[in-house]
Amino acid sequence: MILSIETATTACAAGLAGGQRSVEALLASDRRHVEVLVPGIQGLLAAWPATLRDVSRIVVDYGPGLFTGLRVGVATARALAEATGAELVGVTSLEVYATQAAARGVTGAVVAVVDGRRGELFAQPFALGDEVEALDAPRVVTPRDLAEHWAGGASPVTFVGDGAIRYARDLGAVPAATCLLVPWPSPVTAMAIGARREAAPVHPLYLREADAVANFATRSRP
């Protein structure tokens, strides 16, 4: 069976899938990841009923998102995979949001948006048709710049994710835009994506780092 771990927003969630069944649970919505994640996984397993030995694959959202949450989720997923021998698979918060939009019947241009804190969003555009296709890499943008970018086009666009809740006013002002308010990436959706993906090492995706590393390296140090 598959275990899914979700910590990219202030919400902490987990899910299980096996046979024809899948479940997910919101464990806390107020950034208590470190406190609720492992007991929450134990609770889900007990209710199934199953044990960690039954888990053959762990799907973890590795970001972008809340850094203090992601490091709990990714570290827990890696530790459990190490301890149980389960395969480890990473999914991004943004592709999970885009896939949730597709599951709700949205087609065409979709921009997945995660609250990047400090006045910025993590955003990635997708085209939703028969498949969920990423049109560009995830980027850090201000809500205003993202809105301006999409205001130019005449075709409809859907913004999906927790970022569309916090910045509904900026993004909703884009002509022909819809904001789909999904408060956290769904573990069940993550497992649907992760079930078909090859196992690989997972590290938290902290989008600002690439810029920041370059910045750091070029600073003169006294």
Added chain:
Amino acid sequence: MSARRCARPEDTVAAGRALAAWLAPGDVVVLTGALGAGKTVFATGVAAGLGVRERVTSPTFTLVRPHACANDRGIATLYHADLYRVESLDEVADLALGELVEESAVALIEWGERGDALWGPVHWEVRFTLDDEVRELALVVPPGRAPATGWAP
């Protein structure tokens, strides 16, 4: 952007108190300037303005030090950080200062320009320059906030 001139350490402390009056929970303040430009002295003024009772010293070797605050503006903690000794950006990211402050704290970050890309567009900056013993403190107010009237009379 105008600079406030501080001839004596007391003036630099007063400047810190003046900034503290404008701070709100979630604020990040980046302090930039050479060694000895007055950043830590300024930090003692900010701490006093926020109602920190304990002594504030440079957190150069601890990277970040939390101070409990007593004020009526919902700022419960002042995180005083110093990135002078930081060897890699990973260390700065690991501190997660931008997230730590969100609910009820503010962060004051010496040598904060070393983590520039992590703070986002919404933060305060105080640039310290030393002009023949007189310290000049230039203040950059975050976008969307009221101008710092009276900073540099």
